[in-house]
Structures are given as structure tokens and as C-alpha cells.
Amino acid sequence: MELEEAKRSSLELMETAKAAYLTTINIDGYPITRAMFNLRNKEQFPEFSEIFAGLGNKFEIYISTNTSSSKTDHIKKNPKISVYYCDPEDFKGVMFGGEVEVINDMNIKKKIWLDWWTKYYLKGLEDPDYTLLRLKPKMAQFYYRLQKVQFEPCE
């Protein structure tokens, strides 16, 4: 598989995968994985598709979460994470790795916000329990059946 094809397929998968699997490393050094909203999924989150299409780096990943969750504790100690998107029926997956950042810029947080999220963050956008994470990935691996393509996730 060619590099360009792997990148294109990775972007497609990011836009269709049912979940983003986020792995952090806990204080004892164990990887901890859980499904998160895939905000890049065009069907689930059409409101954000324009924002993601306009990103400087198309592979940038945003994840919304509760400040009080264990993952925010993990990343304070160790910001190394992976985010994985998968279509298991087609044996297709793409994984991104790097150091995650906590976004405090309210202009960005305002853009990555939906009103029904008050279900999770009772006080709304300004709720201190609303944390927005960003991964500008350093490395990427695309898997398709028996093939594996590594690429630099910046374009």
C-alpha cells in the first residue's frame, strides 16, 4: 500500500469510526484504554466537520472529557497517549501517538462544544469539569489486513 493511500484511508476512517479508543498510562505504568466520542465522525458530529476540515494539520485530534476522570490524572503525570480508530469488520485501523495537551483557550473550547453536553458537564461550557484534550500526533500507523504503514501525521 502506498503512503498517500494509507493517509487518505486513515482520514476516512477517522470520519467514520464509531469511537476513538484512547489509551493513557496510569501511575503504576499500565496502559488504560477506553472508548471516547469520536468527534471526527461526520454522521455523529456533523457540527464539527467544518472545523476539522479547516485544521492546519488534518490529523489533529480533539477529545472532550471530564476533568474529574482518571485519564486527566494520568496525563498530568504522563502525557504519552495513543488514539486508535478501527473498523474491525474490515481489519482496518489507524493509531496515533504523541503527547496530549489540555486546551484552556476558551475560543477553542467554544468551538468544540455542543449544548446537549450539559448531560456530562452540568454547568455548560464554563463548567470546570469540562476538559478539552488535543493530540498533535507525532507518529501514525495504519493497519489494513496484513499490511502496516507508518507515516508522519502532518499535512
Next chain:
Amino acid sequence: MELEEAKRSSLELMETAKAAYLTTINIDGYPITRAMFNLRNKEQFPEFSEIFAGLGNKFEIYISTNTSSSKTDHIKKNPKISVYYCDPEDFKGVMFGGEVEVINDMNIKKKIWLDWWTKYYLKGLEDPDYTLLRLKPKMAQFYYRLQKVQFEPCE
């Protein structure tokens, strides 16, 4: 959610999830996630269901892989892994963590083997490129919608 219900739902999910998401930690300390065959899936691997039903610890996990794969390099340096099963449509997931072992006992390897795997291990069961991993998990977390239940995965 009650503990017993979480355990029961976790076992059910292990038997139906389309893939097992395995995370190892690479030599630079980054978590690396990829989908693996879920050998516990009763529909995909009916041949194994009796073996898993008869395990001393119902939550034991077996994963077949290529000895030459990067994950076997990772676990030599760092055996801490997670294995995650998920039904993203139902916001349900279960994660197991612990130290993985490489199984060299041919009696066990023979049980966890299917003839069509020569597609991956050309020389068959005795192929040195066939590695069988086992996780006797130390910890487990079951996720269902907004609930999270931690349990000891031994019974």
C-alpha cells in the same frame, strides 16, 4: 450497577466483541494500540469456546501473534498491557490490565491453534513465528454509558 452484573456483562462482551484491542508500551514509553483477533468471540472462533468455558479463571485472555511483530519486542522490555473489548454502539466496554506472558507450552499452543492460521504462520503450529500470549489480568474496568465498575478479574 452491581458488581456481579458488571462481571456477567464483561464475559458476554468478551464473547461477542468483534476485536480485542491490545495495547503494549513501546521502548519510548508510548502506548501502541491495535486490533487483534478476539479468540473469545463465539461466532468467529466456535472451536475455542469449550476451552475458554473450562478455564480456571474465566477472564484469562489468549492472543495469537507473530513473534516477529513489534508487540513481542515491546513486551520483552515491558510486559504491562491492556486488552479492551467494546461495543461502541451501546457505549459498553471492558478493559483488562496486567503483565502478559509468552506461552511456550506446546500442549497449550496446540489447543489455541487453527489450521487456516498457516496464512499467518506458514510453517504451522511449530512455526517459530507463532507466538501465543496470555494475560491473567490483575485488574478490570467495566464501562457502561456513564457508569464505571472496577472488579477483580478472577473467578
